[in-house]
Amino acid sequence: MMFRQLLASVLLAASVHFEHAAGAPYPQSDIDSGKVLANLSQTAYNNAMSRLAISTGTCTKENVKVRKEWRKLPAEDRIAYRKAVECLMQQPPAFTNVSGAKTAFDDFGVLHVAFTPYVHASASFLTFHRYYIHTFEQRLRNLCGFKGTMPYWEWGLDCADMDKSPLFDGSETSLGGNGEKVRGGQSPGGMFGAKAGTGGGCVKKGPFSNYTVNMGPIGARNPLDYNPRCLKRDLNSDICAKWASIRNTTQVITDTSDIELFQAMLQGDPRYAKSAVLGLAVHGGGHFTIGGDPGGDFYFSPLEPGFYLHHGQIDRMYFVWQNLDWAKRQNVAGTITMNNQPPTRNGTLDDTLDFSPLNPEKKLRELMDTIAGPFCYVYE
Structure with missing residues (x-):
């Protein structure tokens, strides 16, 4: 219930010409097919x-990184990313004073728990999660030699059948499969007027099937204590179709x-x-499309490997939205x-956001632009 309640309650030179695409009326068929989103994304990319x-900073056209959707990466790049995450799960934690943190991957659970109420x-x-994903990418590079x-x-793209998603199909180029089928599922689909998920149990197929979740859940007496258990997932196509479709985005x-x-x-802020x-x-x-444990835990969801690509999509939406009208969208x-x-x-x-010891303190104004401050990336 906690996750449900929290989620539910929860200038450049004038000489540069920018394309403007937001605010125009679009045929519903073009929205649903993804044509509009593709056009908006291309416009945002071009504007960025x-x-x-004309930037005078250290980020240039030559060194800017281009973030791509998972299925557009070559198989070898998907495997390299997955192996880097597995490597992070073998590195020692920076939060040595937290009993449940056993790895550098667990550090991100500790950080998220501390910041969640704020x-x-x-x-x-938006800026927190932008800096958070960037910090995760940096740790993959610095601790595990990730080059991608x-x-x-x-x-x-996967709402029709989540079990066939290239992210969760259990293949070597995925982040592992669905959880074993538990009768009735474990997702709160019914609470939201959605069907139950198709898993609910431990992930037994593909990458991360041997991964041990070390902390949580948030309802435990001491959530940051060591509590080893399997990774559970409960993929839910109906939740995806209702709340994370191309139309929704x-x-x-x-x-x-x-x-x-x-x-x-x-x-879905109910105050508006x-x-x-x-x-x-x-x-x-997006969170409940994955579900399970810890994916369905508002505080500990970063201990689910899919969290980072889910929030990559949130940041991609932010990037697109900002760059459709850059001068007015830096606040x-x-x-x-x-x-x-x-x-x-x-x-x-x-x-400010202080990510010590993982990354230094930054003002929110430093986190507005993906091609400035500590960043140097765009979204394809």
């Missing part, structure tokens, strides 16, 4: 590369013109009329606590 062409349905939701680029997962981008509403619609009707919305929809909205509970002041661009 145009900005990069970086969801708040002013720093962080991928993302477009949920809507596209309409968040096309139907919002300010950051406050954009992030509200991403999260337009987002209150979205239920899980794409953020919760934040909301307070510094989740759903403003307890009530707090409004967040500002000068607020």
Whole structure:
């Protein structure tokens, strides 16, 4: 119930010409087919590369990384990414004072648990997760020699049959398969008016079938204590179709013109009329499409390997939305606590995120642009 409640409650030179695509009316068939999203993504990419062409920073057209959807990566690149994650699960943790943290992969669970009450349905939701995914990619590089680029997962491409998703089909080029079938499933599909998932038990097929989850769940007496168990998944195509489809993704981008509403619609924030009707919305929809343990745990979900590609898609949406009207989309909205509970002041661009010991403190204004600050990437 906790995850459900939290999710549900939860300038450049004028001489540069930018393409504008947001706000135009689109045929529903073009939205549902992915044509509109593809066009918006291409426009955002072109606009970002145009900005990069006149940038005086260290990020250039020559060294910028291009993040791609999982199925567009060559098989060898998918395997290299997966092996780097497996390597991270063998490296010692930086959070040595947390009894349940046994690996460098576990560090990201510790970090997420600490920040969760402040970086969801708040002013720093998007920037936190942008810096978080970047930090994960850096650790893959620095600790495990990863040479590739962080991928993302477009949920809507797999809503017809999640068990056949190239991300979760159990092949060597996937992140492992679904959990074993548990009668009735383990996902909260019924709570949201969706069908039950198709798994629910331990992952037995493919990569990460031998992975041990070391911490959680959040409902445990001491959630950060050592609690070894198998990775469980409960893939759910119906949740994907209802809340993480191509239509859902596209309409968040096309139907919002300010950051406050954009992030509200991403999260199904019930405080806004337009987002209150979205239920899980794409953020919760993507999480619960994977489900299981720890994927269905609001606090410990980063201990699910698919988390990083899911939030890569959230960041990709943010990148596209920003770069459709860059001059007006470099700000934040909301307070510094989740759903403003307890009530707090409004967040500002000068607020900071301190990821020590994994990464240094950064102001939110430093995390606005994927081709500036600590970043140097775009989305294909």
